[in-house]
Amino acid sequence: MDAIVQKLALSAKDNSRPTQEEAEDAVRVLLRWAGEDTSREGLLDTPRRVAKAYRELFSGYDQDAADVLGRTFEEVAGYDDMVLVRNIPFHSHCEHHMVPIIGTASVGYLPDGRVLGLSKIARTVDIYARRLQTQESMTSQIANAIQDALDPKGVAVFVEAEHMCMSMRGIQKQGSTTLTTTFTGAFKEDASLQARFMTMARSGK
Template sequence: MDAIVKNFPVLDDASGRPTQKEAEEAVRVLLRWAGEDPQREGLLDTPARVAKSYRELFSGYDLAAEDVLGRTFEEVAGYDDMVLVKDIPFYSHCEHHMVPIIGKAHVAYLPNGRVLGLSKIARVVDIYGRRLQTQESMTAQIARAIDESLAPRGVAVMIEAEHMCMAMRGVQKQGSTTLTTTFTGTFQTEPAEQARFMTMIRGFK
């Protein structure tokens, strides 16, 4: 019975995700396509390692931002000024070439009676970072998730990142940085709040 179960080609879950075995075979195909021999000693365990690392690198698909942001706090002693978490490091992957995006996110919001635990903001960055991404989409996704879950007076998100698809291939321009921003609510309608957000990011370095 065990032999039958082990050899039966089932999917990993109801979403249609391939099995570990299928993922490892895909890595072997890519190794052969690159000109390598998957059977040489140094590469024998590579398919399993790659599949395992992809589970971690793309773990954001198994998490939902609304679950992380579901708990808020109302006992804030009347605090209603900007809350900013800056320099949140993240690693993502470009959806066009599947190579790394390395950067940091700055996330702020203006409370409207409730606040988030500060670690929740960093976790939301990780959730969206650990998916195939464009920087523009990731910036908007973080802002939208906080805006919808917390209903603050406004949200501001800036991401600064280096894209390995520009550094390692193509134009091969190492060290270039891409900046993207998304503003909602008061941050969108009042330029002074945008300016204060930027000053708080840059002024305390």
């Protein structure tokens, strides 16, 4: 047990990505710390499964939003009004407790001659969601990535989510949600545009 802990500590010290074996060893340490017997049949393959799940749940670390947003389209027939993709579902994990954050994101922008493929917006949300996050940071990261890649007249992002660190532990208030917004460019300067975006984003809820 001590050898495993020492090995994990050395890996953390040099800041390199641990091996699959080291990740599985870490899961075994946590299971034993929780009071489990890692040799019982039901847990024999759990470390491998958890490591595989974490690779998927935190796949955003291996992706760059700039790559996803790199391709834009200029043939928009003069369209220059708001583009809004509403209620994009996501799941993330709180960086403080590593428990789920589950919610939706609505992303809008005012094009300035170029537009994005709609799926690119949803993929950008996923890239930032699939990392350890705070909701505030994630909201800003999505807006800034689109602003930097597309250089539109403005970007608006609205995120509504339930945090399991409030629902499952601590204060244990199930069903409470947190709302965050970020506005850039014209959205930041014009309160009427913000209101229009929020009305469109929340309509039907």
